[in-house]
Amino acid sequence: MLGIPEKIKAIQEEIHKTQINKATEFHIGLLKAKIARLRKELEENTHGRIVSSGGGQAGFDIRKTGDATIVLIGLPSVGKSTLLNSLTNAKSRIASYQFTTLTAVPGIMHYNGAKLQILDLPGIIEGASKGKGLGKRVLSVARNADLILIILDVFQPNHLEVLKKELAEIGIKVDQKRPDVIVEKTSVGGVSVNILTEVHITENLIKEILRINGIHNCRIIIRESGLTDDQLIDILNGNRVYVPSLIVLNKIDLVNQGFIREVQSKIGDNFIPISADANVNIDGLRSAIYEKLDFIRIYMRPKGQNADYDEPMIMRNGCTVKDLCNKVHRSMTRDFRFALVWGKSAKFDGQKVGLDHKLVDEDVITIVRKVNAI
Ligand SMILES: Nc1nc2c(ncn2[C@@H]2O[C@H](COP(=O)(O)OP(=O)(O)OP(=O)(O)O)[C@@H](O)[C@H]2O)c(=O)[nH]1
Ligand SMILES: [Mg+2]
Structure with missing residues (x-):
């Protein structure tokens, strides 16, 4: 019998071979739902094994305090600890070698009457969501945050892709709204589908995706316009969180304006340039954090x-x-x-x-x- 990873691979190959068009849409939707279901099973199995061997994959032992919790996520040595120290009165260890920080270090930033908890965290690397380094623990802290600061080194803007991928893989939807779909489970009566807007998914496929997820009786109410099969699969998967983020470009004291414009051409202009070490634009960042939290x-x-x-x-x-x-x-x-x-x-x-x-x-x-x- 095939194991779960092999089953996933087989379905992925089938999707790959199938041409995407109106006629195959339904079939592909089903295959995607099956993969999501298998992935979830796999996660639950792995999780069980780690816990029973005493490893533990929960985050670090930090209690949330204040009006909001903000986490610093980035690769090693991009300046997360330096930034924590300049935003708050914390004294997180700083050094020029990688993996200086090995646990969550809290600090408090006071701004406009709000008390904001900021958590410095170990650096993460590609594969973090699969358990590389302290990746899973770091990312599980990020799941519970109110805001994620994605910290980039000005010389390595390409890290943005890596970080986005790792966040996505652990189930963190960055800067997205939870789709407006309500699933009320019932004990009998089959599935009743209530679509109150235009969607990109047929009623039949909705029912099949519910079935693959083991839901045979429910009332589903869809108000999300343009809802896709991927979104529905995500919602049923149940382990998604929706967290806002800000992209912070650190160490700009080492480059000139021309260099920053080049970075802009690679990652867009939706970032906050700072120097944590030379104290450039830290007040701008403070105000951006406060605004983003929408207090x-x-x-x-x-x-x-x-x-x-x-x-x-x-x-x-x-x-x-x-x-x-x-x-x-x-x-x-x-x-x-x-x-x-x-x-x-x-x-x-x-x-x-x-x-x-x-x-x-x-x-x-x-x-x-x-x-x-x-
Ligand atoms: N020039 C310059 N150097 C910086 C800046 N911020 C941090 N650094 C330096 O970058 C190195 C790494 O800084 P850390 O704050 O320890 O980096 P980190 O992201 O916390 O690293 P890990 O804990 O290993 O993940 C140190 O040598 C800092 O002095 C900055 O804005 N400009
Ligand atoms: Mg550090």
């Missing part, structure tokens, strides 16, 4: 008192009253009765809202707890 400020107003305008709660755009309660204290959600909201998200001053209410920048809120709550 909003919420002012808490204790019942019957004035709002605290000096120390807003720093929240992410799109957050709900529930997210806010969870951040203040766990008991707040448990004891929640209702909230009163003033500001742009309220229909009128002091609107009474529930946990699902979406907040916007500079809202003022009073949380009312249950009477007998302590």
Whole structure:
């Protein structure tokens, strides 16, 4: 019998041999779904083996703190530790040889009232997602981050491709939105497909892809316009995370403008040029990080008192009253009765809202707890 890697290879070869056209679209979609399913099985098997041999593939032992967690990802010696030290008051070890950093080193950056946790990490190399070096552990920290800073050395902009590939392979979708597809599993009734927009996939193929993933009864609601078979396969695979990123080009103190323009012609102009060592454009990077995190400020107003305008709660755009309660204290959600909201998200001053209410920048809120709550 064929092992999983051989099965994957056989299907890949079949895809390779098949001409892509309208007539083969369905067949290819099925094959891709089968490969995704086998890959997942393989990952789960490998994971089980590593854990049982005591290796452990979780990230490093770092607790998330602050309003957001930002990770520094790059190849060895590109200047990640130097950057951490210049953004925060941390003192991560710096040296001219590769693999100086061997664990996650945290620092805190204060900006516009926000407290941002920045994690310096070991350098990763090609093959990291398959377990080369400390790659898997580094990438699993990145999976839980709110923002990834992709750090490039000005002399090696081609690293960008390597890093993007490794992030993709570990299931991190960089700068992409989760497609708007809801799959509600049911116990009986077969598959009901609700397509509310234009998509690039037939109802038949949707059903078959669900079947390959072991889903025989469900309601699937698709609002993502232009949804493809690849996107659906990704969603069902379940281990994808969606993390925003910024590309940072370090060591620009060593080159001139002409050289930077050359880099631009290779990787586009969507990067932030800095020198961590010579302190060039570090403030620009700070502000770009803050902007990218898309924070909003919420002012808490204790019942019957004035709002605290000096120390807003720093929240992410799109957050709900529930997210806010969870951040203040766990008991707040448990004891929640209702909230009163003033500001742009309220229909009128002091609107009474529930946990699902979406907040916007500079809202003022009073949380009312249950009477007998302590
Ligand atoms: N000229 C110049 N050198 C830099 C800059 N940033 C870092 N370096 C140098 O590059 C070398 C590597 O810096 P590190 O900060 O240790 O690099 P790293 O990415 O943390 O390396 P690993 O921990 O091994 O992955 C050191 O010799 C630094 O002094 C910079 O902006 N300009
Ligand atoms: Mg380092």
